[in-house]
Amino acid sequence: MMLKLGVPSKGRLMEKTFDWFGTRGITLRKSGSDREYAGAVDGIDGVELVLLSAGEIPRELAAGNIHLGVTGSDLVREKLANWEQRVTAMAPMGFGGADLIIAVPQAWVDVDTLDDLDAAAAAFRTAHGFRLRIATKYHRLVREFLREKGVADYQLIDSQGATEGTVKNETAEAIADITSTGETLRANGLKILDDGLIHASQATLFRGRRGDWSDGQRQKLKSLQMVLGL
Ligand SMILES: Nc1ncnc2c1ncn2[C@@H]1O[C@H](COP(=O)(O)OP(=O)(O)OP(=O)(O)O)[C@@H](O)[C@H]1O
Numbered sequence: 077m078m079l080k081l082g083v084p085s086k087g088r089l090m091e092k093t094f095d096w097f098g099t100r101g102i103t104l105r106k107s108g109s110d111r112e113y114a115g116a117v118d119g120i121d122g123v124e125l126v127l128l129s130a131g132e133i134p135r136e137l138a139a140g141n142i143h144l145g146v147t148g149s150d151l152v153r154e155k156l157a158n159w160e161q162r163v164t165a166m167a168p169m170g171f172g173g174a175d176l177i178i179a180v181p182q183a184w185v186d187v188d189t190l191d192d193l194d195a196a197a198a199a200f201r202t203a204h205g206f207r208l209r210i211a212t213k214y215h216r217l218v219r220e221f222l223r224e225k226g227v228a229d230y231q232l233i234d235s236q237g238a239t240e241g242t243v244k245n246e247t248a249e250a251i252a253d254i255t256s257t258g259e260t261l262r263a264n265g266l267k268i269l270d271d272g273l274i275h276a277s278q279a280t281l282f283r284g285r286r287g288d289w290s291d292g293q294r295q296k297l298k299s300l301q302m303v304l305g306l
Pocket residue numbers: 084086087089128129130131132147148149150151172173174254255256257277
């Protein structure tokens with residue numbers, strides 16, 4: 077059986093993953109046409125490339141369907157409860173950096189910290205009769221973070237894209253989303269809370285704990301680690 081390596085199937089994460097392996101002597105490439113999700117590996121034997129959505133790689137690792145996988149550290153934490161028991165981070169890869177943050181309207185001049193948000197949330201509930209809404213697709217990470225910080229008087233609104241627009245559209249009062257340049261936040265009149273960093277994410281090479289880790293597979297993993305210098 078081959079050692080299966082899952083890599084994002086498109087976009088910047090795919091290209092940078094190919095570059096990262098390439099500079100370490102392993103060539104990953106799409107085989108077939110540009111639109112076909114089949115891959116090939118040169119420079120090491122026994123490793124198979126599986127092209128997958130970045131968001132699905134955590135689940136496939138945890139299920140043991142792939143042995144290794146590259147995806148954002150945010151996605152592993154969000155998609156897998158107790159992620160550390162299900163996958164092991166082998167190497168941060170130095171690209172795909174983005175911060176998961178909590179942001180509120182710039183117009184909220186008295187709200188700069190989580191404590192301020194907590195106070196604003198209580199006042200909001202009294203004034204409006206429902207809990208302050210935070211739009212996000214990172215439900216698990218946001219809930220855990222706010223629980224730890226003692227903020228309770230809010231509700232999560234699911235937003236799978238264009239999350240910064242929800243405040244202008246009046247479907248949420250605050251958001252939790254990924255930012256890199258900060259452009260999207262600024263353009264939508266939002267500011268990051270001073271202590272509102274939930275997770276600093278980057279692309280990471282993970283190993284699944286489940287699946288076939290027979291001696292043969294372990295040997296292939298060792299060879300791969302040698303070539304990669306891990
Ligand atoms: N500016 C950015 N915006 C969004 N995601 C970013 C940014 N910079 C880095 N990332 C990271 O890229 C990853 C998301 O990649 P991608 O958008 O390909 O995933 P996905 O939407 O789940 O994939 P797919 O659309 O194939 O299901 C996350 O780990 C995220 O942290």
